[in-house]
Structure formats: C-alpha cells, structure tokens
Amino acid sequence: xxxxxxxxxxxxxxxxxxxxxxxxxxxxxxxxxxxxxxxxxxxxxxxxxxxxxxxxxxxxxxxxxxxxxxxxxxxxxxxxxxxxxxxxxxxxxxxxxxxxxxxxxxxxxxxxxxxxxxxxxxxxxxxxxxxxxxxxxxxxxxxxxxxxxxxxxxxxxxxxxxxxxxxxxxxxxxxxxxxxxxxxxxxxxxxxxxxxxxxxxxxxxxxxxxxxxxxxxxxxxxxxxxxxxxxxxxxxxxxxxxxxxxxxxxxxxxxxxxxxxxxxxxxxxxxxxxxxxxxxxxxx
Amino acid sequence: xxxxxxxxxxxxxxxxxxxxxxxxxxxxxxxxxxxxxxxxxxxxxxxxxxxxxxxxxxxxxxxxxxxxxxxxxxxxxxxxxxxxxxxxxxxxxxxxxxxxxxxxxxxxxxxxxxxxxxxxxxxxxxxxxxxxxxxxxxxxxxxxxxxxxxxxxxxxxxxxxxxxxxxxxxxxxxxxxxxxxxxxxxxxxxxxxxxxxxxxxxxxxxxxxxxxxxxxxxxxxxxxxxxxxxxxxxxxxxxxxxxxxxxxxxxxxxxxxxxxxxxxxxxxxxxxxxxxxxxxxxxxxxxxxxxxxxxxxxxxxxxxxxxxxxxxxxxxxxxxxxxxxxxxxxxx
Numbered sequence: 001x002x003x004x005x006x007x008x009x010x011x012x013x014x015x016x017x018x019x020x021x022x023x024x025x026x027x028x029x030x031x032x033x034x035x036x037x038x039x040x041x042x043x044x045x046x047x048x049x050x051x052x053x054x055x056x057x058x059x060x061x062x063x064x065x066x067x068x069x070x071x072x073x074x075x076x077x078x079x080x081x082x083x084x085x086x087x088x089x090x091x092x093x094x095x096x097x098x099x100x101x102x103x104x105x106x107x108x109x110x111x112x113x114x115x116x117x118x119x120x121x122x123x124x125x126x127x128x129x130x131x132x133x134x135x136x137x138x139x140x141x142x143x144x145x146x147x148x149x150x151x152x153x154x155x156x157x158x159x160x161x162x163x164x165x166x167x168x169x170x171x172x173x174x175x176x177x178x179x180x181x182x183x184x185x186x187x188x189x190x191x192x193x194x195x196x197x198x199x200x201x202x203x204x205x206x207x208x209x210x211x212x213x214x215x216x217x218x219x220x221x222x223x224x225x226x227x228x229x230x231x232x233x234x235x236x237x238x239x240x241x242x243x244x245x246x247x248x249x250x251x252x253x254x255x256x257x258x259x260x261x262x263x264x265x266x267x268x269x270x271x272x273x274x275x276x277x278x279x280x281x282x283x284x
Numbered sequence: 285x286x287x288x289x290x291x292x293x294x295x296x297x298x299x300x301x302x303x304x305x306x307x308x309x310x311x312x313x314x315x316x317x318x319x320x321x322x323x324x325x326x327x328x329x330x331x332x333x334x335x336x337x338x339x340x341x342x343x344x345x346x347x348x349x350x351x352x353x354x355x356x357x358x359x360x361x362x363x364x365x366x367x368x369x370x371x372x373x374x375x376x377x378x379x380x381x382x383x384x385x386x387x388x389x390x391x392x393x394x395x396x397x398x399x400x401x402x403x404x405x406x407x408x409x410x411x412x413x414x415x416x417x418x419x420x421x422x423x424x425x426x427x428x429x430x431x432x433x434x435x436x437x438x439x440x441x442x443x444x445x446x447x448x449x450x451x452x453x454x455x456x457x458x459x460x461x462x463x464x465x466x467x468x469x470x471x472x473x474x475x476x477x478x479x480x481x482x483x484x485x486x487x488x489x490x491x492x493x494x495x496x497x498x499x500x501x502x503x504x505x506x507x508x509x510x511x512x513x514x515x516x517x518x519x520x521x522x523x524x525x526x527x528x529x530x531x532x533x534x535x536x537x538x539x540x541x542x543x544x545x546x547x548x549x550x551x552x553x554x555x556x557x558x559x560x561x562x563x564x565x566x567x568x569x570x571x572x573x574x575x576x577x578x579x580x581x582x583x584x585x586x587x588x589x590x591x592x593x594x595x596x597x598x599x600x601x602x603x604x605x606x607x608x609x610x611x612x613x614x615x616x
Contacts, residue, residue, distance in 0.1 A: 120302035122547070123599070125591035127554025128572060129307065132584050135576040136314035212438055216558055219440050220573070239444055239562070243452055253441030260436035 018269020024262025073229035091149025096156025104164025163195030204267035303592035393567035412502025434496030460564030546602025
C-alpha cells in the first residue's frame with residue numbers, strides 16, 4: 001500500500017502535461033527571483049541611439065520606443081505577474097475559506113446571508129468594478145492585488161461550503177465534538193484540513209485568472225504604471241507601435257500565454273491526481 | 285412554472301439592490317469627491333460655489349442618505365446627468381434616440397455579445413460532443429490542446445496579433461471602429477457588408493477565447509451522461525449511435541451548459557471593455573472605460589447598474605431555458 005502522498009506523486013508524475021505545467025511554473029519562479037542576475041540590461045536603461053530595434057545579437061528581443069531592452073523588461077515584468085497572482089489568490093482563498101466554512105458549518109441564517117452575498121458578488125460585472133475601483137483609488141500594485149482578490153473569492157467559498165456540508169456529518173467530527181472541542185477548533189483543525197485539496201486546485205487555476213486580469217489592466221493603461229515593467233504595459237507599447245515593431249507585441253503576449261497555460265496545466269494535473277474517481281480509469 | 289418564474293423575478297430585486305449598494309459604497313468611499321472633477325475644470329471656483337455644488341449633489345449628507353436619494357431616482361428610471369462637459373442625461377448617451385438603432389451604444393454591445401454567444405454555442409456544442417464520443421482519440425487530444433490554448437490566450441493579445449496580420453500586413457480588414465469613412469455614401473448592401481467587415485476580428489477574438497470553456501464543459505458533461513445506465517439501455521435495444529447521442533444523451537448533457545451560459549454574462553460584459561477599447565468600437569464598454577477615467581460618477585454608477593440588470597436577465601433566461609429543456613423541473 002502506498003501512502004496517499006506517494007500515490008499522488010506517482011499519478012501526477014505520470015501525467016506529462018501536468019509535469020510540463022509544473023516545469024513552466026518553476027521556471028517562472030526562478031526567472032522572477034533571479035531577475036537581477038539573469039537580465040542582460042537594466043530594464044530602465046534608456047538608450048536613445050537604439051530605439052525600436054528589431055531582435056538581434058545585442059538585444060535578443062529588440063528594444064522599445066525608449067531604447068530599453070525588451071528581454072530585460074520582460075524578465076523584471078515576471079516579478080509583477082508572479083506576485084500579483086500569488087497575493088491576489090492568497091486573499092481570495094482566505095476570504096473564500098472563511099465565508100465558505102462559516103456558511104457550511106453553521107448553516108441556517110448565516111448560510112442564507114452568505115449565499116445571497118455570493119449571488120450578488122457573482123452578478124456584479126467584476127471587470128467593470130475592478131476598473132472603476134482602480135481608476136478611483138489609484139493604480140498601485142497593492143490596490144490591484146487586493147481588488148482582484150476581493151472580487152474572486154466566491155468560487156472558493158462555494159467549494160469549501162460544499163466540503164463542509166458533507167464533512168461535518170462525519171464520525172470524526174462527532175467524536176471531536178463529543179470530547180468537547182470548540183466550534184472554532186472543529187472548523188480549523190478538523191474539517192478545514194480535509195477540504196484543502198479542492199481549494200488548492202482552484203487556487204492554482206485562480207492564479208492564471210489573476211495574471212490575465214492584471215495584464216489586461218496594465219494593457220489598458222490603468223494597471224502597473226511605467227516605468228515599472230509589466231507584460232501588459234509592454235503590450236501597450238506594442239499596440240502603439242503596431243505598424244513598425246512586431247516584437248513589442250509578440251513576446252510579452254507569448255509570455256502571458258505560456259504562464260497562464262503553465263498554471264492551468266498544473267492545476268488540472270493536481271485535480272486529476274487528487275480525484276479518486278479517475279484512479280481506476282487509468283489502470284485499464 | 286409561472287409561479288416559479290415569478291418567485292425568481294422577485295428574488296432578483298434584493299440581488300439588484302445589493303449590487304447597486306456595493307457599487308455605490310465602493311465608489312463613494314474612494315478618496316476624493318465627485319465634485320472635485322467638476323470644480324477641477326474651473327480653477328477659479330470659490331469655496332462657496334464648491335459648497336453649493338456639493339449641496340446640489342447631496343454630498344453633504346451621510347452616505348446612506350446619498351444612496352437612498354440615488355435609489356429613489358433610479359426607481360423612477362432617472363439615471364441623472366453625465367459629469368462630462370456635454371452634461372447630457374446618462375440614458376441619452378447610452379441609448380441615443382436621435383441615432384439609428386445600430387449606432388446606439390447599448391445596442392452595439394448587446395448585439396456584439398449576442399453574435400459572439402451564438403457562434404460560440406454553434407461551435408462549442410458539436411465540438412464538445414464529438415470529442416467526448418471520441419475520448420482519447422487524436423481528435424480529442426487536438427481539441428483539448430486547442431481548448432487549453434483558448435483558455436490561456438489573453439484576448440487583447442490575440443486581437444493585436446490579428447490586427448497586425450490581417451489589418452496591416454495583408455491589409456484585408458479594417459483596424460478599428462464599426463464603419464468606414466465612406467459609410468454614408470454606401471448602398472444598403474454595402475453598408476451591411478461594411479459592418480460585417482468591421483465585426484469579423486472582434487467577434488472572432490471574443491468567440492475564440494470564450495469557446496474553450498464552453499466546449500470543455502460540454503465534453504465533460506457528455507462524458508458523464510454517456511456512462512449512465514439509460515444510455516446503455518438505449519444502445520442495448522439497438523438504437524443507432526447517432527440517435528443515442530443526439531436524442532438521448534444530448535438533452536441531459538446540455539443542461540449544465542445552459543446554466544453556464546447564464547453565468548458567463550458578467551464576463552462578456554466585462555470583456556467588452558477590452559474588446560471595444562482595442563477595436564475602437566463605440567459601445568457600452570468603451571463608454572464605461574472613458575467614464576471611469578474621467579471619474580464620471582453618474583455614468584459609472586448607471587453602467588454598473590445596467591451591467592447588473594443584464595447579468596440578472598441572463599440568469600433568468602438561463603433558468604427559463606433550463607425549465608424548457610428539463611421536464612422534471614417543469615413538473616414541479
């Protein structure tokens with residue numbers, strides 16, 4: 001008999017796409033953390049003699065309208081998408097777990113109020129609200145993370161609620177209650193830990209969504225503000241110089257595509273490896 | 285059934301109330317006052333004039349009272365005046381009666397999304413079904429790859445690439461707007477063709493990025509259904525496979541998709557901001573973006589409210605669709 005952890009790794013590593021996703025994500029981590037070491041130029045070094053140069057030996061991905069090295073700006077930009085993804089999803093997971101567990105564990109009026117609140121949040125055109133808030137309170141990277149986080153917790157809350165509804169009837173919860181554990185202890189120490197798997201999957205997929213939202217905001221010019229490099233705001237330059245500088249559009253977009261693809265593959269891989277219903281299917 | 289629908293509509297009222305309350309609080313608790321925008325245009329404004337302005341917009345009252353006053357107007361369908369220099373009523377800007385129907389902002393956004401949705405469904409449903417019935421085949425793997433790409437594709441990037449290729453490189457399609465410069469001189473047929481030409485890229489981009497989710501959903505829903513006993517029974521009694529899939533399985537497999545369509549409305553409305561900004565389409569999304577940038581409070585609040593109404597309408601339509609498709613619910 002394998003332990004669940006070993007079984008998970010065994011199943012996960014057999015899924016080539018999931019491993020590819022994991023490698024992409026790991027690679028991004030390294031690039032973002034090692035940005036000062038691996039970036040060939042200072043991302044903000046303006047070089048007026050080499051404006052809008054196509055990719056070549058000196059600048060592998062070309063230069064932008066101020067002569068800055070696109071590759072270096074993209075390497076530093078990876079820090080933005082990495083941090084926005086993680087912080088925003090961190091916020092949404094925490095909010096989702098709190099609302100979901102309260103709703104599922106206590107039921108009754110608490111459940112009704114929270115579920116109605118979720119219905120309302122799901123009916124707000126989220127991107128509209130994000131745009132309005134960022135434009136009104138200013139577009140710092142923290143504001144972007146926070147607003148993406150607090151507009152995307154509803155899915156996690158529903159997942160956690162469903163887990164709580166089924167788990168709270170289990171014998172071990174009854175046992176914990178019988179020995180006098182408090183509600184908080186039962187929620188956090190007993191039920192929560194057992195509902196983490198689906199939350200993990202939705203968090204990984206959520207990072208992909210957050211990366212897309214951040215880059216859209218930056219592309220529209222109200223996200224991360226230049227000179228701070230982000231993939232979205234390099235693409236804005238790409239649009240402005242569409243007729244002459246294709247490299248400004250192609251490479252940052254490709255980076256976003258690969259990043260989001262990586263998180264999606266990883267998330268789906270983790271989900272499949274965790275889903276016992278699929279375990280039998282593969283041995284056939 | 286009518287009673288159920290009536291109940292659903294009644295339930296939407298508090299939801300709509302909640303949507304507007306949240307939007308209102310967030311916008312009005314943000315630093316800065318709405319009148320700052322108005323007075324910024326006029327640097328010579330005196331403190332007294334500023335105070336009068338604040339009184340005029342009830343900004344001297346507590347925020348709850350402000351919300352109440354706003355709500356009172358909205359109930360009478362009075363959306364107020366835009367803060368922009370033309371000071372036109374908000375409704376007039378969104379639904380300009382002086383313009384022909386195809387040029388009204390709300391209509392443009394609505395039609396654009398409707399066309400996109402129809403195209404998405406027309407492709408996603410057969411695609412999902414066929415990749416489910418050919419699970420693990422090369423075809424299924426190809427469509428799965430396509431789906432993953434569609435999921436990860438930033439719509440604005442795809443838009444940029446297509447504009448560069450079809451608009452600039454090949455010079456085949458127009459880059460922005462909804463009509464050409466010589467639109468007014470064209471014949472009716474020419475006008476329609478001109479519109480279609482302008483719509484190809486934006487509709488293609490939205491459809492491509494939206495397609496992925498729906499076809500994936502259709503596939504997994506179909507896979508679930510064809511494992512059921514009644515499908516085995518249908519096959520066992522010798523029905524041709526086509527009949528099994530399209531008559532027996534499809535009706536059940538499509539139910540979750542109906543709900544998904546209803547839930548996708550807010551995403552479509554939000555996405556129209558990006559699409560309309562890139563392609564310079566004069567719709568609701570573009571108007572929202574401009575209003576947000578100029579802090580046009582009445583405009584922003586109205587568009588958020590309309591967005592909420594459209595979302596709820598989408599959900600209601602999905603509910604009705606679900607009932608029409610599922611006799612078990614109709615019977616209740």
